[in-house]
Amino acid sequence: MVLLLHGFGSSGDDMISLAPHWQDFLPDALFLAPHAPQKCGMMGAGYQWWGLSGFAPSVLAAGASSAAPAIDAFIDRKLDEYGLTEADLALVGFSQGTMMALHVGLRRLRKVAAIVGYSGMLTSAAELSHIDHKKPPVLLVHGTADPVVPIAAMHMAESDLKRLGVPVRSHVSYGVAHTVDPVGLRLGQDFVAEAFLRSE
Incomplete structure (x- = not known):
């Protein structure tokens, strides 16, 4: 199961567009891209995991923490529905969705197969030092x-994750803005496919 978490003001409809690019390499995967639970007042028809009132670390940490239970409940429901475990789960996020993928994926009691984060950042890094269960492999991609x-957010996240003992890889997409380029797409696909093979 590949759970795709969209960015602020976007929707699951945008994130599910990754699936056709990855399906040939992950033919047995179920791709899910839920809308965040809150409508985004600033972005018309879009959704948000939480309202962005600022980028201060404490504000981002509180926002991610408030949104996590809804994602955890969705994961629990879907794993149960399809008879899967965390070893069968990859979390893939973009922007605010990356914050959620990292927040939720690094805190699950059982290790998920992989986390891929595009154009995002890590919140509550200090809090993670108190979590002693096994950490999943992480790929960070940023333009x-x-x-x-x-892009400094990616470098900071990578440094924090390494310090916490999380196996992390990163890729810098030169000249790329707030989006996912074809190279980043391919790297994410390969990373998830490799993680699923390891967890079999």
Whole structure:
């Protein structure tokens, strides 16, 4: 199961567009891309995991923490529905969805197969030092020309994850803005496919 978590003001309809690119390499995977539970007042028809009132670390940490229970409940329901376990689950996020993928995926009591984060950041890194269960492998991909979430956020997340003992890889997409380029797509697909093979 590949759970795709969209960014602020976007929707599951946008994220599910990744699935056709990955299906040939993950033919047995179920792709799910739920809408975030809150309508986004700033972005018309879009959704948000939480309302973005600022980028201060404490504000982002509180927002991710408030949104996590809904994602955890969705994961629990779907794993049960399809007779799967965390070893069969990859979390893939974009922007605010990356914050959620990292927040939820690194805190599950049983290790998920993989986490892929595009154009996002890590919240509550200090809190993770108190979690001693096994950490899943993480891939971070970010564009150098991202005007929304600066690439420094990826470097900081990578440094924090390594310090916490999380196996992490990263890729810098040169000249790429707040989006996913074809190279990033391929890297994410390969990373998830490799993780599922390892967990079999």
